[in-house]
Amino acid sequence: MSRQYVRAAVALALLFALGCGGGATRGRRIHQVPYPDEVPIARQQQMLSEAVSNALEIVDFKVLAGKSGYIEVVGLYCADDVLGYIGRALETRLIGQGMFVHPVRNAETAYRVLAVVDVAGADLIDSYKEFFGFTMLRKGSFEGKVRLNVVAYPLVAATGDVVPYELSGKATVVDLTTVYTGGE
Amino acid sequence: MTRLLCIVLGVALCGCSTSRYVPIRDRIAPVGIPIQQDTLAQAVSRALGTLDPTLVAAVKGKTAFVEVIGGLGNVTEYVRGVVEYTLAREGVVVLPTERKQYGDTQVETFPVEASLFRVLVSVDRLGSNLYTKYSEFMGSKSNERVTYKGVCTLQVLVHELATGKTWPQKIQGESKEVIIRDGYVYEYEEG
Numbered sequence: 001m002s003r004q005y006v007r008a009a010v011a012l013a014l015l016f017a018l019g020c021g022g023g024a025t026r027g028r029r030i031h032q033v034p035y036p037d038e039v040p041i042a043r044q045q046q047m048l049s050e051a052v053s054n055a056l057e058i059v060d061f062k063v064l065a066g067k068s069g070y071i072e073v074v075g076l077y078c079a080d081d082v083l084g085y086i087g088r089a090l091e092t093r094l095i096g097q098g099m100f101v102h103p104v105r106n107a108e109t110a111y112r113v114l115a116v117v118d119v120a121g122a123d124l125i126d127s128y129k130e131f132f133g134f135t136m137l138r139k140g141s142f143e144g145k146v147r148l149n150v151v152a153y154p155l156v157a158a159t160g161d162v163v164p165y166e167l168s169g170k171a172t173v174v175d176l177t178t179v180y181t182g183g184e
Numbered sequence: 185m186t187r188l189l190c191i192v193l194g195v196a197l198c199g200c201s202t203s204r205y206v207p208i209r210d211r212i213a214p215v216g217i218p219i220q221q222d223t224l225a226q227a228v229s230r231a232l233g234t235l236d237p238t239l240v241a242a243v244k245g246k247t248a249f250v251e252v253i254g255g256l257g258n259v260t261e262y263v264r265g266v267v268e269y270t271l272a273r274e275g276v277v278v279l280p281t282e283r284k285q286y287g288d289t290q291v292e293t294f295p296v297e298a299s300l301f302r303v304l305v306s307v308d309r310l311g312s313n314l315y316t317k318y319s320e321f322m323g324s325k326s327n328e329r330v331t332y333k334g335v336c337t338l339q340v341l342v343h344e345l346a347t348g349k350t351w352p353q354k355i356q357g358e359s360k361e362v363i364i365r366d367g368y369v370y371e372y373e374e375g
Contacts, residue, residue, distance in 0.1 A: 072280065074265030076221050105280065112280060114272060116265040118225035121216025145218040147225070153272045155279065157245055164273040 047122045047144030047171040048082065052089050055146045055169030059090070063161050064152055065098030069111030078120045086148065090115055111152050111160065119147040122171075144171030223312045223334030223359040228263060231336045231357030232270050239342055239351045240274050247277045248301035248342075249294050255307030263338070267305055302343045308354075309337040314364075334359030 071094070073087040091101050094113065102109050123145060128138040147168040154160035248271065252264040268278045279295040296302070313335060318328040335358050342351040 074261050076225055076259070076262040078216055078221075082216065105282075112272075112278075114265065114269055114278075116262070116269045118229075119216070119218040119221045121218050121221065123218050147218075147222075149266075149269050151269050151272045153277070155277065157247065157277045162272065162275060164269075 043174065044122070047142060047174060048085070048120065048146070049089075050171035051120075051144040051146040051169040052086055053169065054171070055148065055167040056089055056093050057169070059093050059150070059165055059167065061094050061097050061099060061152060061163060063163060064094070064111060066100070067111050067160065068100040068102060068108050069094075069113050069152065070102045070105045070109045071113045071115065073115045073117065075117035075120060078117055082120050083117060086115065086117055086120065086146070090150065110154055110156070112155055113150065113152045115148050115150045117146070117148045119145055119168075121145065124176075125173075140176035142174040142176060145169070219362060220312065220332075223332055223362065224259070224310065224336070225334075226359035227334035227336035227357045228266050228310065228338075229357065230359070231338055231355045232266060234355045234357065235270070235340065236351070236353050239340070239353055240271065240276070242344075242351055243271065243301050243303070243342060244275045245277070246301055247279055247295075247299045248303050249279045249281060249296070249299045250303045250305065251281075251294060252305045252307065255310050259307065259310050263305060263307055263310070267303065267340075271303065296345070300345060302345055304341040304343060306339040306341075307337075308339060309335060311335065312359075315361075330364040331361045332364055333361045 071087050071091055073083045073090075075083045075086075090113070094101050099111075101113075105112070121144070122142045125141045125143055126138070127141065128135045130136075145168075149164070149166050151162065151164040153162045250264050250267050250271070252260045252267070254260070255263060264281075268280075272278045279299055281295070282293045284291050284293055294302075311334070312332050315331045315333065316328065317331070318325045320326075335356075337354070337356045340353050340355060344350070
């Protein structure tokens with residue numbers, strides 16, 4: 001066997017080894033069909049939770065530390081789960097800042113914390129460049145967004161501060177490949 | 185031969201990539217569409233922005249409850265929230281309504297005894313209109329453009345319960361117009 005054949009065989013073996021794992025990595029795709037509808041998708045939840053977390057970052061209710069209150073959340077075309085999540089996230093924030101949050105209104109609650117959710121969800125974005133009528137660099141992406149107004153006020157007139165907040169937050173943009181999110 | 189090896193190695197290394205995909209289905213969970221919600225939210229917010237300051241001043245520092253009627257598509261709860269937020273931010277002591285369950289029926293109870301004012305809001309119109317605009321020349325259409333715009337009309341009546349005095353106002357608001365192309369909202373950026 002000539003030296004040329006040996007070199008070619010070595011090159012092919014090296015290429016095969018690389019393809020088998022030496023430096024190559026494996027893709028992973030999770031098929032949709034076998035999932036029952038009840039199983040939530042972590043990435044979808046993350047788009048919302050990240051946006052909520054960013055929105056609530058600036059909330060400072062320390063002036064209400066030691067006061068008791070309860071939270072009410074209303075929204076526009078938001079699922080109850082989403083409103084419940086936003087309510088609990090806000091509650092966690094308020095408790096962390098020293099407010100006594102009761103699950104419902106009762107005789108002890110001096111404050112009402114009202115959260116009005118204008119926007120909570122994810123926009124599907126199709127972005128591209130247009131050049132003389134031709135579209136290029138087409139890219140699909142999901143962007144989680146939350147916008148809400150919060151006001152905390154005493155239920156008896158002139159017994160405390162009124163604290164209003166206009167809040168908004170966005171999640172990291174998730175690129176899409178057909179119906180799958182892009183690589184992490 | 186060495187050159188061939190380098191090319192083979194280069195191609196092999198360039199072709200390697202890590203890919204992880206997660207499926208996204210729009211119906212697995214009821215994920216809201218912010219730009220649609222925003223057209224309605226903007227319309228309501230802009231309508232309430234035109235509320236007469238004397239009307240708000242009449243209730244400032246006093247107790248009141250808000251009652252919302254009308255509106256298709258389950259929007260009354262949201263409208264009440266926005267009205268309550270707007271009034272509370274201005275210093276009105278908005279007393280919350282309560283829901284009580286009687287068998288299969290849910291009944292809303294208003295804090296009439298504890299309130300000095302009743303704020304009645306009637307939702308005459310709240311939604312997004314889909315518009316198709318085009319130019320017509322000799323029977324052929326051109327420059328077709330589809331847009332969405334949120335619109336809101338509310339009738340607000342502030343009613344002093346003890347005296348019967350009322351402050352009525354009709355308010356309207358519109359959202360910014362968003363352009364739709366192939367089911368997507370179109371945002372044009374120069375560059």
